[in-house]
Amino acid sequence: MPEFPEMENYRMLLGQHIINIPITAVTVNREKSINMDADAFAKALVGARVVYVERRAKHLLFHLHDGRRLLLHLMLGGLLYYGPESERPDRTTQVEIAFGDNLLYFMGLRLGYLHLLSVKESEAAMGKLGPELLDRRMTAERFAELLRGRRGALKSLLVNQQVMAGIGNCYADEIAFEARLLPSALVQNLSPEAVGRLYDSVRKVLTEATEIGGYMEMPFMAGDTVTGRYNDCCKVYDRGGEPCLRDGGTIVKTELSGRKVFYCPECQHEG
Known part of the structure; x- marks a missing residue:
């Protein structure tokens, strides 16, 4: 299962490539990986921009320009890949989000999930987590x-x-x-x-x-x-x-x- 270092590495890489690039398309191949109807999920995301990627514990939070957030937990075996259609990974993808000519592929989400939440919902989801161990306040x-x-x-x-x-x-x-x-x-x-x-x-x-x-x-x-x-x-x-x-x-x-x-x-x- 991806842990702190893996998710922090993803956070840093995503921050270098997807910030403020409008989402142009969304494909959902497994509706159980998201928290709403696939068409509604895609419609809600197309045109949105990720303005910040945050890691909290083993989760990633994609902060959207309108205040909503995508909450990702890869659970056991989840992976991310970013690239054009010509570099599509030879794996089953559960969700694909297009940022112009490149796609962010979400794989291995049989137990993991990608949920579109309000600020209040995302804060509630993170509410019971313990402190971050590399936080500067952790003495x-x-x-x-x-x-x-x-x-x-x-x-x-x-x-x-x-x-x-x-x-x-x-x-x-x-x-x-x-x-x-x-x-x-x-x-x-x-x-x-x-x-x-x-x-x-x-x-x-x-x-x-x-x-x-x-x-x-x-x-x-x-x-x-x-x-x-x-x-x-x-x-x-x-x-x-x-x-x-x-x-x-x-x-x-x-x-x-x-x-x-x-x-x-x-x-x-x-x-």
């Missing part, structure tokens, strides 16, 4: 306060969108590894020093992953050499049975609360 002290009084496994906390926004399976494991903490470590037992390491690890992993385009499996557009570069940088995620890059131990793959988990039992600990 080590505020991060520690987020954890205070929480109980349960570290990974379960990291992926809880109502506590902290934007982290999913991949980066939860990478953050735990960077902090030398087991994903199963109990949050209530973490020392202040361990919480400090965790805060530093959150910022380091999310910043580095964003800078090199996250782990998406295909480029955003022709010539894009950034998107997906983090695929080869994961230290533990999807590396079960392989040697740990830090101490040579063997990466373990298991499950925790129904989620797959990757960690090194040699260099990751309870606190």
Whole structure:
């Protein structure tokens, strides 16, 4: 599932290419991916302009010139591609939005969605999300306060969108590894020093992953050499049975609360 770095990468790229270009056509191939009749959706968007693209947690908000917003959640397996008809990706598209000669293709939205909302509706949809972890207002002290009084496994906390926004399976494991903490470590037992390491690890992993385009499996557009570069940088995620890059131990793959988990039992600990 695309997480903070992937969606932030998309946000930056979209901001470079679609801002203030009038939408000239809309094609809906899967009506369940949107929140209204397909014809009404297309009619409402043609002629509109995106004036700003915002990321909130794992969502993108396309701010339209008239105040309405398109809310995108790619969920599991969702992808974006931008280019002319001649570069149409060899995949099924659920929604296509044309900006002049180029189209923004929305793919993999079997579980994801693209909803046209009012400001009030979009704010309600985002209302229960936790704070952004790379926000300049997120200090080590505020991060520690987020954890205070929480109980349960570290990974379960990291992926809880109502506590902290934007982290999913991949980066939860990478953050735990960077902090030398087991994903199963109990949050209530973490020392202040361990919480400090965790805060530093959150910022380091999310910043580095964003800078090199996250782990998406295909480029955003022709010539894009950034998107997906983090695929080869994961230290533990999807590396079960392989040697740990830090101490040579063997990466373990298991499950925790129904989620797959990757960690090194040699260099990751309870606190």
